[in-house]
Amino acid sequence: MKFHRLRVAAACVAASAALLAAPANAQSASEIELARRLDQLAAELASVKAELARMQRERASATAAAAAAAAAASAPAAVAASPAVVASPVVASESQAQGSGIALGPSTVLTSYGEIHYNRPTHDSSKAVADLTRFVLGLQHRFDEKTKLVTELEVEHAVSSSSDPGEVEIEQAFIERQLARQWALRAGLFLIPAGLLNENHEPTAFYGVERNFVETAIIPSTWREGGLQVVGSFDNGVTTQLGVTTGFDLTKWDATSNEGRESPLGAIHQELALAKARDLSVFGAVNWRGVPGLLVGGSVFTGGATHAQATTSSRVTLWDVHTRYTPGRWDLSALYSRGTISNTAAFNTPLVGSASLVPASFDGWYGQAAFRLWSRGDLSLAPFVRWEEFNTARSFASLGTGLTPDAAPTERVITVGANFNVGPGIVFKADYQRFRVSSDADRFNLGMGWSF
Amino acid sequence: MLAGTTVAALAAAPASAFAVDYLSLEEAQRLMFPDADHFDSREIALDATQLQALDAQGIRGRSARWTVRIARHGDTTLGVVVADAVIGKFELISYAVGIDGDGAIRQVEILSYRESHGGEIRLPAWRRQFVGKTQAAPLRVGDDIANISGATLSCTHVTDGVRRIVAVVALARRNGSLP
Numbered sequence: 001m002k003f004h005r006l007r008v009a010a011a012c013v014a015a016s017a018a019l020l021a022a023p024a025n026a027q028s029a030s031e032i033e034l035a036r037r038l039d040q041l042a043a044e045l046a047s048v049k050a051e052l053a054r055m056q057r058e059r060a061s062a063t064a065a066a067a068a069a070a071a072a073a074s075a076p077a078a079v080a081a082s083p084a085v086v087a088s089p090v091v092a093s094e095s096q097a098q099g100s101g102i103a104l105g106p107s108t109v110l111t112s113y114g115e116i117h118y119n120r121p122t123h124d125s126s127k128a129v130a131d132l133t134r135f136v137l138g139l140q141h142r143f144d145e146k147t148k149l150v151t152e153l154e155v156e157h158a159v160s161s162s163s164d165p166g167e168v169e170i171e172q173a174f175i176e177r178q179l180a181r182q183w184a185l186r187a188g189l190f191l192i193p194a195g196l197l198n199e200n201h202e203p204t205a206f207y208g209v210e211r212n213f214v215e216t217a218i219i220p221s222t223w224r225e226g227g228l229q230v231v232g233s234f235d236n237g238v239t240t241q242l243g244v245t246t247g248f249d250l251t252k253w254d255a256t257s258n259e260g261r262e263s264p265l266g267a268i269h270q271e272l273a274l275a276k277a278r279d280l281s282v283f284g285a286v287n288w289r290g291v292p293g294l295l296v297g298g299s300v301f302t303g304g305a306t307h308a309q310a311t312t313s314s315r316v317t318l319w320d321v322h323t324r325y326t327p328g329r330w331d332l333s334a335l336y337s338r339g340t341i342s343n344t345a346a347f348n349t350p351l352v353g354s355a356s357l358v359p360a361s362f363d364g365w366y367g368q369a370a371f372r373l374w375s376r377g378d379l380s381l382a383p384f385v386r387w388e389e390f391n392t393a394r395s396f397a398s399l400g401t402g403l404t405p406d407a408a409p410t411e412r413v414i415t416v417g418a419n420f421n422v423g424p425g426i427v428f429k430a431d432y433q434r435f436r437v438s439s440d441a442d443r444f445n446l447g448m449g450w451s452f
Numbered sequence: 453m454l455a456g457t458t459v460a461a462l463a464a465a466p467a468s469a470f471a472v473d474y475l476s477l478e479e480a481q482r483l484m485f486p487d488a489d490h491f492d493s494r495e496i497a498l499d500a501t502q503l504q505a506l507d508a509q510g511i512r513g514r515s516a517r518w519t520v521r522i523a524r525h526g527d528t529t530l531g532v533v534v535a536d537a538v539i540g541k542f543e544l545i546s547y548a549v550g551i552d553g554d555g556a557i558r559q560v561e562i563l564s565y566r567e568s569h570g571g572e573i574r575l576p577a578w579r580r581q582f583v584g585k586t587q588a589a590p591l592r593v594g595d596d597i598a599n600i601s602g603a604t605l606s607c608t609h610v611t612d613g614v615r616r617i618v619a620v621v622a623l624a625r626r627n628g629s630l631p
Contacts, residue, residue, distance in 0.1 A: 039515060039517045111542055239572070290575070326598060
């Protein structure tokens with residue numbers, strides 16, 4: 001009973017502390033009074049816990065099996081061993097590991113991000129659309145001091161049914177186990193560490209209403225696979241990620257659709273939905289953050305994509321190099337990525353004349369500069385400009401004269417706009433995109449997003 | 453973050469101990485003040501006026517009561533150490549700040565970190581950015597503290613926490629609560 005009350009009190013303290021920790025521009029007298037009462041409550045709680053620990057210690061020493069009993073009651077025993085909680089502030093002490101100065105958090109955390117877009121083509125306003133592009137709920141749970149579950153459930157385009165355009169999908173579902181100080185293991189469905197955006201795809205993390213083209217058309221963000229991954233983080237600033245996962249399924253290529261033209265790998269990814277898994281893929285990524293503000297890295301992913309279901313076997317390989325530099329108010333980034341699919345001639349031959357054949361290679365790069373022009377309190381405005389060049393069918397395998405498709409033209413897109421942030425969790429965006437090849441697609445975009 | 457944190461805190465109050473622990477507070481304070489022969493723990497309490505003074509500086513006091521460890525060598529005060537915890541992206545980051553007698557930051561140490569991404573804030577190169585800065589410095593990410601790509605929220609929240617601690621210690625020194 002006493003434990004139950006303590007837990008309720010702890011929940012109240014933690015919840016109130018979270019409320020008090022929320023950003024705000026002004027701290028009213030009532031809030032200060034609340035802070036004072038909260039401190040008082042925390043002090044009383046600490047006193048009750050110390051008393052409880054003392055009683056349990058006495059009880060433990062009174063029994064013949066004192067040693068075993070003390071081990072079983074490890075948490076209270078820790079309180080007894082170090083009654084003075086040294087970490088501060090005092091309000092936070094309820095969430096501190098007693099005596100160690102190590103803070104605890106809630107075992108289960110609810111997260112969310114989402115974005116709403118408005119796209120208006122400047123040459124044909126009849127194609128303007130407004131869309132709740134995605135709404136994501138995440139649940140993280142700590143099983144113990146080394147092990148946690150990370151999940152994300154996503155709904156795209158607001159409504160998912162047989163007559164609506166929406167999709168419901170699991171974006172992440174993996175267990176992470178800390179093996180040692182520098183090594184962790186992930187198992188399950190996780191994001192592939194490719195490029196700058198795939199693992200950091202929340203709307204507050206990138207500039208522009210829409211994600212950049214290179215990291216959607218070439219790198220199929222949000223790209224995830226099922227498998228095992230080892231993560232190493234080292235004191236010299238190097239982070240390595242290595243893994244074995246499911247891969248792509250070339251046999252699902254639809255030559256009558258334009259999907260493959262828009263994103264070759266986006267058209268054949270499997271997302272761990274009854275994924276064909278005879279052929280496994282491997283990946284590796286290295287990122288270096290040894291100088292504050294600078295990130296330099298690269299990744300490679302390769303694996304079979306035909307799963308013994310085609311006359312020839314094909315391999316998909318995608319690699320990228322990327323950098324981001326954030327000195328002061330500037331945020332500069334650049335990325336190049338290139339993908340190849342092997343042995344496509346035999347696959348394409350029976351499809352000659354179709355809308356889209358499988359490309360042998362595809363690539364793209366972008367450079368982006370953003371500048372935090374204005375900020376006041378938790379508000380900030382950052383204009384940006386991004387130049388992209390990408391080609392989703394850079395080359396095709398030779399099918400013979402007159403049969404081999406021409407390479408696609410390289411699209412060039414300039415995006416100019418601004419992000420307006422309200423604190424770290426809310427962003428409003430506006431931008432204009434001009435296309436050099438598909439100039440009919442020139443458009444004006446508005447967006448809002450959140451992430452916590 | 454507020455709603456998620458609140459809901460989670462209510463749903464899961466009996467949190468078990470977990471962490472990727474890098475340092476204990478005792479280890480951190482010995483690293484920061486190797487010449488200290490003892491540390492005195494002192495609790496400082498801010499009144500409403502002082503909390504409002506912090507608020508006027510754009511610093512939310514969060515708590516009126518703080519525990520500070522005073523590093524001493526004999527009778528000489530070398531500085532203070534304050535430990536705190538902030539939410540990174542989803543989970544708590546524990547850290548400690550050592551402050552010299554003149555109010556300059558001596559060292560920032562990450563005690564524990566458990567996010568899946570962003571652990572690079574414990575890199576010495578990032579933490580060295582704080583060394584020597586005082587309350588007069590902006591102590592803001594994107595200003596005098598460089599961000600780490602992929603760890604924006606962790607960087608921002610730890611930096612905000614360090615700025616708050618520096619301000620609280622400066623305030624306590626002005627009103628005589630700390631030597």
